Amino acid sequence: MIEMHLFISYALILLGCFFALSTTIGILRFPDLYTRIHAGAVALTMSALLITVGTAVYVWELFLSLKILLIGVFLLISNPMATHAIARVAYRHRIAIPVSRDLSSRQKFEEDNRHDSS
């Protein structure tokens, strides 16, 4: 019965590893910058969070677990922020603009850029 938290932590870490693997496959296989960022943002945050929670369950001491959970909170804040910064810079520098059938999104992009440069 004392091994119960070990099983829980192993399950959490394995689930996190699955999310990390799906992140890697997504970054390698997706065609575009924005879709790759999408894979890196959602699944990678989930995997890092699961692995930190699994480690916090694994060590099973109050203060050490709280410190590890604090690392998880910082990852939860900082990873979407970094993704936002990368996507914004790519949009500003016109890298891999998504081609769309209707002209409205294209026009909106041009207006955004004109507004930024002025």
Added chain:
Amino acid sequence: MIYSLCFVALFMIGLYSILAQRDLIKMVIGLNLVEGAVFFWTITMVREAGGVPIVDLAFPELPMVDPIPQALTLTAIVISASTTALLLTIIVELNRMARTIEIDSLKGLRE
């Protein structure tokens, strides 16, 4: 044995980058690789098994690894960072003077 092999391979990669590259920044990167190889060998040359070099007051007789290479490596890492920064500054100044950082175009500086 395998650490020595890995050290020699890393050292060779860095030395090749110093010798054969044309870009000066690539040569500095090669110097960083050589430094990393030497740090790697200094840490992994300790053959005795043991814990981290921090005394546990509850069990003061537990074996620990040799702390001297770690202290030397810690000093060397900071010094290598300062050296790299100084080299990069010299490269920036050279780029301002000679308008290039390619090693083949810099031969006119010899006179």
Added chain:
Amino acid sequence: MKVFLTAIILAFTGGALFVNLGSIPDSFLLSHTASRFYREAVVTETGALNTVSAILYDFRAFDSLGESTVIFATVSGIVLLLSRKTLPVSSAGLSLIVKRTFGILTPFVFLLSVYIILHGHLSPGGGFQGGVLLAVITIIFCIIYGSSFDLSRYPPQRKTLIETTGALLFLGVGIIGIALTGSFLGNPSAWRGVPGTLPSAGSIVPINLGVGLKVGAGLAIIFYSMIQKTLKRQ
């Protein structure tokens, strides 16, 4: 010809290194000399638990002083090389989300660096690592908020003041060591508390603080003078 020469040099150096490394005996690091002394004397002679910190700031503190001198010389050389008329051309920084997020995160980076410096004798860390984390705050300010923000918050004169304070703290602890124990950078036994608690380990804590301030301010000056753009001569 050049490729041939490079191949010869690489083959010769690799062979020589490998042969010489293979001839080192397994008991090269003799465990019954200096390192055994360090391991046995670390708690009784210094009061610190972290043996690496004890070696760096107590047994071989003079070595660390010379290393601080190297950083000082590097900072002097870089500032001298880049000392033209410079204009701090600042970018506007990144977007509002990034600025607000780092407004939350930067105090925690500062707290972590102070924790690493002050707990250098108990846990992994010390003056070097915490000092470099202090320098990372300058990089965050310059990239996220633009370098004019960093200029207004921490101007280079104040960074120089912090660096000098660190160096003088190091030297002052050394001179106090002369007065109390008779040797430069000696560890006075009156300052050693109970080993394992935070106010212990004698002169290691102020030396850690001095090295941290010195390394942090020095590397911050290096980075700040690197990103400045040159003022064009009219």
Added chain:
Amino acid sequence: MTLLEAFLLPLLLVIAILVVAFRDLLSSVITLSVFSTVLAIIYIIHQAPDVALAEVVIGSGLMTAVYIAVISKIRTYRQTHKRGEKE
């Protein structure tokens, strides 16, 4: 020689070869920071947490920033002088 290390040492060599083989300077510098991170993991396996902390902070944080600052400075200087402006 643990199982993790048997995976990490060839990874270290591959990353070092990639650092030299990239022609783009920016890719090379970012791969150098990955090299520092892998080296820090190996230090932790060899019971050296102080050195690992220093390596991951300096090699993968500070030096990458300094390298990128220098590369952008050189690129800006070249673009300014390609337009024909003289000092």
